[in-house]
Amino acid sequence: MAAETDALFYFILYTAIFFFVLIVSLALYFTIKYRVKPGESAAPDPTAPTHNPLLEASWIVIPTILVMVVFGWGFHGFLKSSIVPANALQIKVTGQKWFWGFDYAEGASTVNEMVAPVDTPIKLLMSSKDVIHSFFVPAFRLKHDVLPNRYRIGWFQATQPGTYDLYCAEFCGSKHSQMIGKVRIVSEREYKEWLDEASDLGKGLTPAEFGRKLFTNKACNTCHTLDGTPSNGPSLKGVFGHDVKLASGATLKADENYIRKSILDPASDVVAGYQPIMPTFQGLLKDKELDALVAFIQTLGVSK
Ligand code: CUA
Secondary structure, eight states, X not given: OHHHHHHHHXXXXXXXXXXXXXXXXXXXXXXXXXXXXXXXXXXXXXXXXXXXXXXXXXXXXXXXXHHHHHHHHHHHHHHHHHSOOTTOEEEEEEEETTEEEEEETTSOEEXXXXXXXXXXXXXXXXXXXXXXXXXXXXXXXXXXXXXXXXXXXXXXXXXXXXXXXXXXXXXXXTTGGGOOEEEEEEOHHHHHHHHHHHTTTTTTOOHHHHHHHHHHHTTGGGTOXXXXXXXXXXXXXXXXXXXXXXXXXXXXXXXXXXXXXXXXXXXXXXXXXXXXXXXOOTTTXXXXXXXXXXXXXXXXXXXX
């Protein structure tokens, strides 16, 4: 799709440059050639022609043809980008303040990194959990608004393995500029291997080890540090088992249920000094994953 999009873009660009140079040069040339010379009258010459049907027809017909070419070409590309091939592989895309979630039919789910096989049509089933976001991968010439309460559908077929930038292209709040990710295109074989592993993340790990993996995987680390430094959210070092002062003025002890509630319903007990900006992970975490995160955060509590 990129080749056709670019070809049309350059066609419009070079056509515009050609006519710009032609018209501006002729205008300058005639301005100088037909200027009023010393000793001549500035009054209009009554014998000069008043119109020219051929010239007038040409500046209507030529631009009309150009516009029709651009329309036909653009419409062809639009149809191509709108009609998803029947054999496409589906990935569910979720936009949420301020990250991208990807869910695969096999059970794998990732945050801010989409992995897909090369030379395979990929169908994107996109929706938002909150406000309007826009899924933008410049290298694929792919940009779709992602709306709450409905699905948007798009597709692409990557022709080269590599890592491509993903942006949110719709202003969606204070961290809009940080809503970025990667699209990693790999070979068919690497994709299968990745999918097998990603679909069974906790295999062979203790709950706390699995929780540590999820902490990065679910992008918790973008707002919570583990070394005591405050970030967008409080650091999780030394929280578990200790008293937490809330924005409401109350104090409570950070136990298993407090951690669980803070993940699923983050706005309920906000820590004093922080904004209620954390998104809910309700529906994004399986029970086993929630248990693992609680177990991991538990291990951070003893260090205080
Ligand atoms: Cu999401 Cu900007």
